[in-house]
Amino acid sequence: xxxxxxxxxxxxxxxxxxxxxxxxxxxGIAAREVGNDFWMATLMAILQGAVMMVITVLxxxxxxxxxxVQRAKSIVGPILGGxxxxxxxxxxxxxYAVVMIxxxxxxxxxxxxxxxxxxxVIVASLVALYAMQKGIVVTGRIAVxxxxxIILLNILLMIGTIEDFNIERLFPVFRxxxxxxxxxxxxxxxDFAMASMMTGMILPYxxxxxxxxxxxxxxxxxxxxxxxxxxxxxxxxxxAPETGxxxxxxxxxxRSAEIGWFVxxxxxxxxxxxxxxxxxxxxxLLYCGVEAIAHTFTQKSSRLWLPITxxxxxxxxxxxxxxxxxxxxxxxxxxxxxxxxxFLVIALLLVIGYVQKFIKQRQRFASMKKS
Amino acid sequence: MKxxxxxxxxxxxxxxxxxxxxxxxxxxxxxxLVMAIGVDTKGTSHQVEVTAQIARPADAVGQxxxxxxxxxxxxxxxxAQGRSLFEAMRNLMRYASRRIYFAHNKVIVFSEAYARQGLxxxxxxxxxxxxxxxxxWVAITPKKAxxxxxxxxxxxxxxxxxxxxxxxxxxxxxxxPRINLMQLEADLLSPTSDPVLPKVDLLQNGLAMSSTxxxxxxxxxxxxxxxxxxxDRFRGWLTxxxxxxxxxxxxxxxxxxxxxGCPTSDQKVSVEIKKYHFTLMPKxxxxxxxxxxxxxxxxxxxxxxxxxxxxxxxxKKAVEQQVNQRMETEIRQVWRRMQKEKLDFLRLGDHxxxxxxxxxxxxxxxxxxxxxxxxxxLHIHTQLRSAALLQQPMTPGNP
Numbered sequence: 122x123x124x125x126x127x128x129x130x131x132x133x134x135x136x137x138x139x140x141x142x143x144x145x146x147x148x149g150i151a152a153r154e155v156g157n158d159f160w161m162a163t164l165m166a167i168l169q170g171a172v173m174m175v176i177t178v179l180x181x182x183x184x185x186x187x188x189x190v191q192r193a194k195s196i197v198g199p200i201l202g203g204x205x206x207x208x209x210x211x212x213x214x215x216x217y218a219v220v221m222i223x224x225x226x227x228x229x230x231x232x233x234x235x236x237x238x239x240x241x242v243i244v245a246s247l248v249a250l251y252a253m254q255k256g257i258v259v260t261g262r263i264a265v266x267x268x269x270x271i272i273l274l275n276i277l278l279m280i281g282t283i284e285d286f287n288i289e290r291l292f293p294v295f296r297x298x299x300x301x302x303x304x305x306x307x308x309x310x311x312d313f314a315m316a317s318m319m320t321g322m323i324l325p326y327x328x329x330x331x332x333x334x335x336x337x338x339x340x341x342x343x344x345x346x347x348x349x350x351x352x353x354x355x356x357x358x359x360x361a362p363e364t365g366x367x368x369x370x371x372x373x374x375x376r377s378a379e380i381g382w383f384v385x386x387x388x389x390x391x392x393x394x395x396x397x398x399x400x401x402x403x404x405x406l407l408y409c410g411v412e413a414i415a416h417t418f419t420q421k422s423s424r425l426w427l428p429i430t431x432x433x434x435x436x437x438x439x440x441x442x443x444x445x446x447x448x449x450x451x452x453x454x455x456x457x458x459x460x461x462x463x464f465l466v467i468a469l470l471l472v473i474g475y476v477q478k479f480i481k482q483r484q485r486f487a488s489m490k491k492s
Numbered sequence: 493m494k495x496x497x498x499x500x501x502x503x504x505x506x507x508x509x510x511x512x513x514x515x516x517x518x519x520x521x522x523x524x525l526v527m528a529i530g531v532d533t534k535g536t537s538h539q540v541e542v543t544a545q546i547a548r549p550a551d552a553v554g555q556x557x558x559x560x561x562x563x564x565x566x567x568x569x570x571x572a573q574g575r576s577l578f579e580a581m582r583n584l585m586r587y588a589s590r591r592i593y594f595a596h597n598k599v600i601v602f603s604e605a606y607a608r609q610g611l612x613x614x615x616x617x618x619x620x621x622x623x624x625x626x627x628x629w630v631a632i633t634p635k636k637a638x639x640x641x642x643x644x645x646x647x648x649x650x651x652x653x654x655x656x657x658x659x660x661x662x663x664x665x666x667x668x669p670r671i672n673l674m675q676l677e678a679d680l681l682s683p684t685s686d687p688v689l690p691k692v693d694l695l696q697n698g699l700a701m702s703s704t705x706x707x708x709x710x711x712x713x714x715x716x717x718x719x720x721x722x723x724d725r726f727r728g729w730l731t732x733x734x735x736x737x738x739x740x741x742x743x744x745x746x747x748x749x750x751x752x753g754c755p756t757s758d759q760k761v762s763v764e765i766k767k768y769h770f771t772l773m774p775k776x777x778x779x780x781x782x783x784x785x786x787x788x789x790x791x792x793x794x795x796x797x798x799x800x801x802x803x804x805x806x807x808k809k810a811v812e813q814q815v816n817q818r819m820e821t822e823i824r825q826v827w828r829r830m831q832k833e834k835l836d837f838l839r840l841g842d843h844x845x846x847x848x849x850x851x852x853x854x855x856x857x858x859x860x861x862x863x864x865x866x867x868x869x870l871h872i873h874t875q876l877r878s879a880a881l882l883q884q885p886m887t888p889g890n891p
Binding site for chain 1: 503506507595619622625626627674677678681682842843845846849853
């Protein structure tokens with residue numbers, strides 16, 4: 122069912138995968154950690170995200186027909202590769218939960234506080250399941266719409282808050298130190314990690330292999346720029362302490378926008394724009410999770426749609442039901458787990474892949490010399 | 493095929509229940525739209541008293557407020573008590589026939605007595621509430637907050653709308669700072685700044701159309717200065733002059749009016765300041781902190797009751813000097829008050845933080861103690877550039 126996708130769609134998918142969680146939950150967590158250096162932390166994360174993306178693309182480029190799980194199996198063998206595949210499945214389950222937290226916290230806390238949490242999880246998962254049934258090409262097209270809605274959202278917010286923007290609030294930079302700011306960038310790194318892991322799973326379907334690095338870096342750059350506007354505005358309008366006090370800082374920002382005088386409950390419009398990006402994230406992470414488990418156990422992926430959706434939804438529900446658990450997961454558990462897989466495991470596979478290639482080349486060279 | 497149809501049907505039924513927007517919905521007729529909230533203490537018993545001005549949409553229709561709903565009153569005011577703000581709000585529902593809804597609230601007024609006990613829990617409550625807008629105006633009154641909230645004031649059908657517009661356009665009157673929930677929260681969380689709130693009071697001389705014949709006055713809500721806080725507790729009121737000095741620092745006015753006596757008669761000359769550039773620059777030299785305040789403004793003659801021409805260089809200079817002097821007086825007065833109270837309601841610490849982050853950090857906890865020793869250097873430069881539409885004043889018998 123899957124056909125080839127174009128690089129603009131890949132760029133759109135990357136932007137969507139970075140955006141939704143990064144503008145709200147991540148900024149609040151980082152602001153609590155490093156005060157008004159949280160915008161610098163996001164800036165640092167863009168560079169680190171670019172590095173993660175390049176590593177992932179180089180790994181897939183070693184054999185352009187294989188995704189991350191297949192590459193792991195080819196490099197370290199079926200058993201160890203299978204274990205790494207399971208790690209990837211765990212990663213996508215965790216990432217799905219992270220995005221589900223973003224989805225639920227926005228809608229439940231700000232609009233429908235009395236609706237049972239399970240309803241949000243079921244609705245979002247059904248949409249993701251439906252999209253998966255339609256295929257990633259369709260999701261990719263939705264992602265293009267998502268990019269336009271993200272741009273609109275950013276423009277609206279910029280217009281709505283510029284009057285209250287005070288550039289002095291962004292300074293001083295590195296008040297908590299460069300190291301602390303760098304460490305705080307791990308929270309935003311996890312958002313870029315989601316994009317690089319997704320890219321690792323879908324790259325084999327992207328035509329024009331020679332344009333992969335340029336396209337993915339373009340996605341990271343544009344995604345980063347679109348995200349960057351938020352911490353800058355949040356810091357310059359709300360102040361860092363206020364941003365840090367809220368769980369979903371971007372909604373607080375929307376609730377405070379000048380535009381709210383004219384468009385009452387402006388955050389509702391914001392969520393409408395932003396939900397596309399969120400749902401694209403859920404669709405892609407579910408797709409990647411299903412593909413990862415299918416390739417780990419060499420199964421047909423369509424058979425796994427329902428059980429994996431149920432499994433991911435249940436895991437997400439168990440986390441999202443409790444605010445304390447949610448924040449513990451997002452700020453303590455998720456960053457090291459996510460970065461260990463998206464950066465360390467991928468980098469390790471890349472290095473082993475290169476070493477194997479080097480050894481094979483030398484062996485071939487030696488055998489050619491012999492003959 | 494049959495399996496596919498069944499799955500689609502199941503999906504359809506689930507979608508009907510979950511995504512049609514009916515779940516968790518509340519009909520607008522079941523909502524009590526709160527337009528203004530007043531928070532008081534109840535006697536000496538540490539009880540909180542909440543007064544809510546609630547709109548009656550059926551009676552508030554049309555620009556004239558022509559009643560269609562029966563009572564002719566566009567608002568209904570309700571009062572309830574509780575041990576905390578939230579409990580008091582919930583107690584409103586003991587007799588309110590609708591569900592209390594805060595999303596349209598325009599203003600929150602605290603009484604002085606309540607503010608003396610501290611606003612932290614109230615700000616926390618209002619910030620946590622997802623319905624409230626962060627642009628809701630916040631004010632303090634020396635009277636009972638319930639009296640202000642219950643007063644019919646201004647030109648709008650809903651009194652809270654009048655108060656909201658009064659704040660929105662208060663930059664022209666320049667009698668009180670404009671502070672909303674977002675700004676109050678930022679001041680409260682700032683490690684150095686102390687909050688300041690606009691003072692609202694009841695004015696007895698507003699005339700209502702219906703009462704002009706009877707020469708009877710009607711109470712109106714007015715902006716009347718500012719109240720300063722130490723952290724979240726009310727400390728005192730600023731005088732009118734101090735408030736006007738304060739505005740340059742924290743709530744830039746849209747325009748300012750200065751009135752002087754004519755040099756040759758007992759008539760008056762009025763000058764309006766519309767364009768200005770205010771900068772505040774901290775300097776830390778030889779362990780001494782000082783601030784350079786620079787105010788460059790363009791003045792315009794707007795009302796002249798005597799023979800006075802802008803084209804006479806002596807006249808021009810005299811007015812410019814008087815404006816400079818007035819501005820300097822109000823800025824120095826508020827500065828002295830800040831030093832006397834040792835409260836950073838001028839947000840000096842926030843400016844310092846941007847320029848000298850490490851020094852601010854070392855004085856994070858005792859910045860207030862530093863205030864009395866801070867020096868102020870003022871550079872005020874007024875240019876009288878315009879006489880509006882007239883070349884010469886309209887003086888009787890002088891063609």
